[in-house]
Amino acid sequence: MNKLISIMVSLLAILFFAISCDDMNDIQKEYAEKGEQVYLGKVDSLQSFPGFERTKIVWYIGSDPxxxxxxIYWNMRKDSVVKDFVxxxxxxxxxxIVIENLPEGSMSFEFRNINSKGQTSLYSSLTATMWGKDFAEGLNAREIESRNFDYEQSRYELNLSLTSKGDSVVYSQIVYTDSKGTERTIxxxxxTNKIELSDFTDGMEFRFRTVFFPPQGIDTVYNEYAVYKAPTAVFEKGTKxxxxxxxQSNYFQRDGKYLYEWNKGGDLIIYALQEDGSFAYTEKYEGIVPRNVYRDFFFYDDDKFIAxxxxxxxxxxxxTNGKLVSVGNVLGTGFNMSKFLPAKGFFYSVGDYTLKTWFAKNDATWASSNGLTVATNFRYDPCxxxxxxxxxxxxxxxxxxxxPISTTGRLGNEDAIGSGWNRFVKxxxxxxxxxxxxxxxDFYEFDFDATNSYWVLDK
Known part of the structure; x- marks a missing residue:
């Protein structure tokens, strides 16, 4: 029995070896018939250079003849272009190669060399960046910091923000149409930080943008045009x-409804604004704010005043009950500035041509970040x-x-909106x-617009 089992195992082993040899011979025959796979030299040392909605890609090809x-493939190999190699x-x-009409952002590209015999190289790849509108808007564009329109001379003087190192600014551009209908491009x-638009009449518009050439790029980049409009001239001297x-009196408002007069005798006189634009005497507090004690006084917020x-x-x-009552302790000392301007939740001080913000709470305590300078060379008086x-x-x-001012007292871009206003002292x-x-x-009243009108006072 043992001898029979040994004979059967030997026969099975011989049969398995024969089958294995036949399979190996078939595989070797298949590869022999197919021949050895030949690959071309692959694309090497890929570099990309961004452009506006396009990219330039540079590479090197070896000595493979x-x-x-x-x-070149992109968009998950859904798009491609063939570049002949000479x-x-x-x-x-x-x-x-420069590939056009690409979306803004980053994209992966794959490269493969081929020839007419059907031979190919292995793939090479890189990620390229394309610029677009969002990129252009995010660059450090120049701003127009002030606009001084001169109605009498038909000119618009503009002051631009300074450029800085590394901002990629090449130049800025203004386009407008003069009074003769001729389009001008400047x-x-x-x-250059100051420019003058000549032959520019009231109510006209101009467009402004900045041109950049970012490093390592192939294109200049433009941000969107910002449109500015000169105010429309209004001729009047106001309603007396x-x-x-x-x-000699100080004047200030309360809640947009009342005009307060603090006169030389320390009296506080209140006038209510009527629907027809006139002011009606309402109330008087005699000697309530003595001038020998206080040199400035104005309404602040809620029912509070600052002195x-x-x-x-x-x-x-x-x-309270016709008397001036202190709220809390002294807020601060050393306020020797020449002028103070009340705002919402804060007030300005003006001294040595410097404008600063001061934030006081209604419980007579300071908020944080006080005494912040928001303007220097501030030479407006009255204001x-x-x-x-x-x-x-x-x-x-x-x-x-x-x-314009923000809720934190920051100043926006300045506009000249009138002439002949030195006839007023307050x-x-x-x-x-x-x-x-x-x-x-004499008081003269204006239904005022601070943005769209240029107030030419008719003397």
Whole structure:
């Protein structure tokens, strides 16, 4: 029995070896008939250079003489382009292509060399970047910091922000149509910070953009045009009010409904704004804010007032039963600035041509970040906040300026919005009204617009 089992195992082993040899012979025969697979030299040393909605790709091809074309794939191999390869040297040779009409962002590209015999190389790949509108808008474009429109001279003076090292700015561009209907294009070099648009009439528009050439790129990049409009000229001298003013009094508003007068005798007189634009006497507190104690006084918020004492201390008050009552302790000392302007939740100080912000709470305590300088060379006098949204000021030549402000007191871009305003020694804002007080003590009222009108005072 043992002998029989040994014979059967031997027969099975011989049969398995025979079958294995037949399979191996078949495989060897298949590969022998097929021949050895030959690969072309692959694309090497890939580099990409971004452009606007396109990219330039550079690569090197080795000395393989059988390469005839390079196929470039992208978009998951759904898109491709074939680049013919023309050999000009027997060694390593540089080649390149610019691929157009690509989406902004990054994309993967694959490269494969081929020839007419069906031979191919292995794949090479790289990721390339394309620029677009979002990229252009994110660059550090120049801004127009102030616009001074001169109606009488038909010109618009513009001050631009400074360029900085590494910002890629090449130049800026302004396009406008003059009064004769001729379109003008002005190129502003990066070293130029001031430009004048001549033959520019009121109500006209101009377009402004910045041109960049970012490093390692192949294209200049333009941000979108920003459109600016000059204000429309308004000719008037204002409506003279029956309200008698006094150049020695201080005037301020409350809630856009009341005009307060703090006169030389320390009296506080209240006038209510009527629907017809006139002001009606409402109430008077005699000697409530003595001038020998306080040198400035204005309404602040809620029912609170801010006072600056003659020894330069800041205090908060409210009026209770006809008396001025202190709220909390002294807020601060050393406030020897020449002027103070109340805003919403803060007030400005003006001193040595410097504008600063001060944030006081209604419990007579300071908020954080006080004394922040928001402007230097501030030379507007008189000045006032209009509707708590715009800082309105008159310069030494009588031009009226408007500067938007943020909720934190930051200043926006400045515009010249009027001329002839040096006829007024004080300006006061009450709601949508702007009042001008002249040397004769006469008030003139304007239904005011701080953005779209250029106020030419008709003397």
């Amino acid at each position: 059988k390469i005839e074309q390079t196929i 050999r000009t040297t027997s060694g390593i040779q540089k080649d390149s 190129r502003i070099e990066r070293e 009010l029956s309200l008698l003013g006094n150049i 600056i004492s003659t020894d330069h201390k800041v205090t908060m008050h409210k009026i 006032v906040l209009f509707n708590f949204k715009y800082l309105i000021g008159i310069d030494a030549k009588g031009y009226l300026h408007s500067i 300006i006061v804002s009450v709601g949508e009204k702007l009042l001008g007080l002249d040397n004769n003590g």
